[in-house]
Amino acid sequence: MIHHGTVGDAARLLDGRTVTALTGAGISTDSGIPDYRSPDSPPRNPMTYQQFVGDPDFRRHYWARNHVGWQHVHRTHPNAGHRVLADLEDRGIVRGVITQNVDLLHEDAGQRTVIDLHGRYDSVICLQCGRTISRSHLAERLDMLNPGFVESVLDGGTTVADIEVAPDADAVIAKTSHFKPADCEFCGGVLKPEIVYFGENVPRERVDRAFALVESADALLVAGTSLTVMSGLRFVRRAAKNGQPVVIVNRGETRGDPLATVKVDAGATETLTALADLL
Numbered sequence: 652m653i654h655h656g657t658v659g660d661a662a663r664l665l666d667g668r669t670v671t672a673l674t675g676a677g678i679s680t681d682s683g684i685p686d687y688r689s690p691d692s693p694p695r696n697p698m699t700y701q702q703f704v705g706d707p708d709f710r711r712h713y714w715a716r717n718h719v720g721w722q723h724v725h726r727t728h729p730n731a732g733h734r735v736l737a738d739l740e741d742r743g744i745v746r747g748v749i750t751q752n753v754d755l756l757h758e759d760a761g762q763r764t765v766i767d768l769h770g771r772y773d774s775v776i777c778l779q780c781g782r783t784i785s786r787s788h789l790a791e792r793l794d795m796l797n798p799g800f801v802e803s804v805l806d807g808g809t810t811v812a813d814i815e816v817a818p819d820a821d822a823v824i825a826k827t828s829h830f831k832p833a834d835c836e837f838c839g840g841v842l843k844p845e846i847v848y849f850g851e852n853v854p855r856e857r858v859d860r861a862f863a864l865v866e867s868a869d870a871l872l873v874a875g876t877s878l879t880v881m882s883g884l885r886f887v888r889r890a891a892k893n894g895q896p897v898v899i900v901n902r903g904e905t906r907g908d909p910l911a912t913v914k915v916d917a918g919a920t921e922t923l924t925a926l927a928d929l930l
């Protein structure tokens with residue numbers, strides 16, 4: 652049984668309680684980052700970790716698209732939904748945010764406690780030596796290895812925003828066969844965005860910190876995710892098991908709905924804004 656409710660019901664439940672927030676792609680759609688799991692999004696096959704590590708051609712294609720697409724994420728700005736959660740943290744209501752997004756918009760909005768569950772788009776890790784470098788530094792190296800590539804993709808009036816850009820900064824480009832990816836400058840190993848892909852586990856230490864953040868608050872507020880992957884759903888299960896109230900705000904069904912104390916079927920930005928006014 653699902654307990655559908657209004658923003659008012661959610662506010663009454665959360666009134667006087669501290670809250671940990673769990674967010675997904677739905678909170679970033681108003682910043683222009685598409686949610687590829689929402690019902691009206693085009694079908695898309697997300698890359699798997701196995702494809703990335705196992706196939707150099709796939710990797711080259713991935714980096715070529717990423718080299719164009721990441722600049723779009725780089726230029727996006729937080730929206731009212733992100734700002735509301737940062738304000739609620741300042742007011743002592745929100746303890747922190749666990750996000751499934753890699754866009755860093757919570758940090759940009761001034762959120763102090765953020766766990767980037769699935770990693771961050773602005774960092775790259777070497778799979779061999781484990782060193783990390785910034786995505787900006789890699790962009791400079793890729794530009795040197797591939798002079799004129801981004802311009803050649805974007806010529807003819809196409810802009811980065813016109814290219815299909817997925818939440819992991821993946822843009823669709825057909826001709827990538829001549830693209831030269833970069834290897835680790837320290838050991839020659841394979842570089843990978845510091846993002847958790849399908850088929851890859853969230854590092855245990857990060858999961859433990861997220862469980863601790865859930866348990867540090869009285870209640871869990873889920874916003875803008877359908878909880879299709881276990882990496883997010885497990886926090887809803889833990890809160891429900893602990894007897895912590897769970898509010899889910901999402902347009903459409905989520906896998907956590909049967910566990911929610913109140914489910915508000917609506918968009919994240921407008922609902923969070925209305926909710927903050929009532930708290």
Ligand SMILES: [Zn+2]
Pocket residue numbers: 777778779780781782835836837838839840
């Ligand atoms: Zn290395």
